[in-house]
Structures are given as C-alpha cells and as structure tokens.
Amino acid sequence: MSMNKPARVWVSNEAPKAGDILRVRAQMEHVMETGLRNDPATGQPRPRHIVNHFEAKMAGKLIFVWDLGTSISQNPYVEFTFKARQSGDLTMLWKDDQGHTLTAIKTITVS
Secondary structure (H helix, E strand, C coil): CCCCCCCEEEECCCCCCCCCEEEEEEECCCCCECCCCECCCCCCECCCECEEEEEEEECCEEEEEECCCCCCCCCCEEEEEEECCCCEEEEEEEEECCCCEEEEEEEECCC
16 A cells, blocks of 8 residues: 555644644545454455554744554544644645555644
C-alpha cells in the first residue's frame, strides 16, 4: 500500500480571527493490518502494516503529535483543535511502519 490517495481534511474556518479556536478533522485511507490475522487463502500471518505516527504543524511549528498503535481501525481518523495565532500552512503528515508517508496541507489566513 503506497498511501497515494489524498487525505480528507476539514478545517472549521480557513480565515479565522486571531485567537479563534480551529477544529480540524482528517482521515486517510490505510489498511492498518496488525500482523495478528492469518490470510485465509494461505493460512500464513498477514504482515504488519500500520500507520504509526501523525503530526500537524502550523507555519512550521509543531502543534499536535499522535503515535498510533495496532488497536486503531483502518482508515485512521483524527480530530484536534488549536488556537489561530498566525497565517500559514497547516501541514499534516502520516507515516507508516513500511516507510510510506502522506502529507496534506491547508492554508490558514488569520485576520
């Protein structure tokens, strides 16, 4: 799985006033295979393949980190809030344990 489908991202307000609280919802597609199930066709364990890290940066400054585990279902969904302080790009990054990454960017313009 190459994580080549774009993430779905929603931001409550892409043009907030300084001090507003923004709510972000993001979801990406991923199988999230724990390595604990057997393939019914072969009887062999399916290899582990999970997203194990998510981070969000606003204008290059880290604002949120989530280290995922095997108990997260496929197509991981994350929701978080932060205070609008400056304009810039909200950059979200997902990493899986096979070295694949996915990035999503939303531009926030603070007035």
